[in-house]
Amino acid sequence: QVQLVQSGAEVKKPGASVKVSCKASGYTFTSYDINWVRQATGQGLEWMGWMNPNSGNTGYAQKFQGRVTMTRNTSISTAYMELSSLRSEDTAVYYCARGSSYGDLDYWGQGTLVTVSS
Amino acid sequence: EIVLTQSPGTLSLSPGERATLSCRASQSVSSSYLAWYQQKPGQAPRLLIYGASSRATGIPDRFSGSGSGTDFTLTISRLEPEDFAVYYCQQYGSSPPIFTFGPGTKVDIK
Numbered sequence: 369q370v371q372l373v374q375s376g377a378e379v380k381k382p383g384a385s386v387k388v389s390c391k392a393s394g395y396t397f398t399s400y401d402i403n404w405v406r407q408a409t410g411q412g413l414e415w416m417g418w419m420n421p422n423s424g425n426t427g428y429a430q431k432f433q434g435r436v437t438m439t440r441n442t443s444i445s446t447a448y449m450e451l452s453s454l455r456s457e458d459t460a461v462y463y464c465a466r467g468s469s470y471g472d473l474d475y476w477g478q479g480t481l482v483t484v485s486s
Numbered sequence: 487e488i489v490l491t492q493s494p495g496t497l498s499l500s501p502g503e504r505a506t507l508s509c510r511a512s513q514s515v516s517s518s519y520l521a522w523y524q525q526k527p528g529q530a531p532r533l534l535i536y537g538a539s540s541r542a543t544g545i546p547d548r549f550s551g552s553g554s555g556t557d558f559t560l561t562i563s564r565l566e567p568e569d570f571a572v573y574y575c576q577q578y579g580s581s582p583p584i585f586t587f588g589p590g591t592k593v594d595i596k
Contacts, residue, residue, distance in 0.1 A: 412574065415586065472533055476530035
């Protein structure tokens with residue numbers, strides 16, 4: 369069965385960077401885009417960007433341009449999202465999700481809580 | 487950029503009742519690229535409906551989606567206790583690829 373398993377919770381200081389991993393299993397990793405979505409406590413879903421694991425091509429939401437980098441290691445079927453220059457407003461649960469050919473996100477990771485605090 | 491608006495913000499209903507959730511787009515959306523998700527506290531979102539009206543794998547038939555253009559609807563025909571959750575609509579734009587979510591509708595127990 370398709371699974372996306374994310375790395376554990378992180379606590380970071382303002383100005384630092386965080387890198388979250390997302391390990392895929394149960395399907396061919398290079399056949400589907402990986403997207404990243406975040407959710408602050410009590411808030412809605414915010415799309416951050418996508419990555420094509422086959423080509424490595426990426427596309428980022430304008431809000432995160434210059435601060436986010438999405439990469440992958442195809443040998444271990446793992447995608448990564450790194451967010452830099454962290455501020456308190458970046459405190460949120462970060463999800464990876466598989467993009468389907470129908471323009472939806474059909475499988476989601478369990479989420480990674482990133483807390484930014486001095 | 488397309489903006490999605492969902493109404494109502496909160497829907498208070500009893501088990502067994504029918505729930506009708508609305509998602510309105512600021513400009514026309516391809517029906518092929520309109521999806522609905524359910525999210526329960528502490529859990530990741532779960533895909534319910536894709537292509538405006540197709541149920542995702544394993545989704546009960548009490549969930550149905552409809553609509554086109556700028557107006558879309560998620561209907562839950564008879565609420566089960568496990569259906570009380572937050573529901574999000576989402577649209578996909580392909581050039582460039584972008585996902586946009588609505589603010590969500592909370593369905594809670596009356």
